[in-house]
Structures are given as structure tokens and as C-alpha cells.
Amino acid sequence: MSKEVVNPIRNGQVAWRIIEGRALLITPWDSMMHALNEAATAIWQYLDGSCKESDIAAAIAEQFDVPLAEAESDVRGFLQELL
Template identity: 35%
Template structure:
């Protein structure tokens, strides 16, 4: 995630995925590869934020507030989540 800093705006790449929330978790389809993915409750929060457009700093703050984790852990989780989404070409900076 070297090109995404804490205050870098990031969002879902338009037309990259189709997604739905099912029983509190996000299920998504990569429209390019036809691969299906599912994310847990914390991933669902992050995914919804990406859909609206956000920053890694705001995502970290949301995890801290919603799941009562320390900021360092939340930041590491956000970095990993965004790195994977970027690797899959699902987000744009």
C-alpha cells in the first residue's frame, strides 16, 4: 500500500464490483474476474466506507470506535485490507 497515505482519498473503483450486505456481512463479485469474496463485520464497515469514499485515517478511526481495538492494530488492519483491495484492483486512489 505504498501509494496510499493516511489522508489519501480512496474509494471503490467504479464498475469493478457488485456487492450486497447479507446478514451483516458483505458479499461481493469482482466483475472482471467473476471471483466472489466475503468480508466479516469489520470488513463490512470498511467496505461501506470505501463505497462512499474515505481515507485510511477515517477507516482506522471507525474501527477503533466500532470494535474497541487499539489504534495501532486498527491501522495495521486497514493497511492490510486496502493492500489486498488494491492488489485485486478493486479500489482507486
């Protein structure tokens, strides 16, 4: 099982904007555009270095009214994708 990412923070090289509640990202290393879904956008906004992974999962569980275990799995999965 992968370790918890402590106080995850966005890569400062990534250009992003929130538009109509969805994050749109440009990753400069591959010159690609990415459109995040609603849940991923919510997680993305928490990645400012002030929150622990478990705090983010708790916030997502509350915001989207899903079981904590499901939110933890989603947050973990998203963060692993970003690493």
C-alpha cells in the same frame, strides 16, 4: 512502508450487497464471489471517497473497540489487498 491511500473509493465495477451484516462481492474481472468478514465489511462501507484512511482506521478502532494501531494495520492491509 506503503503510503496512506487518500480518500479510498470502491471500484464501481464491483457488485456488492450487505447481507446479515456481511458484504458479498462479485468482482467482474475474474468472475469471483467474495464474502467479507465483519471488520472488512465495515471498512468496505467506508470506501465511498469521503473518508481518509486514517479516519476509517479511527472509526474501526472505535466500532470494534480495538487499539488504533491495530485498526490502522487492518485498514492498511485490507486496502493493499484491494489495490
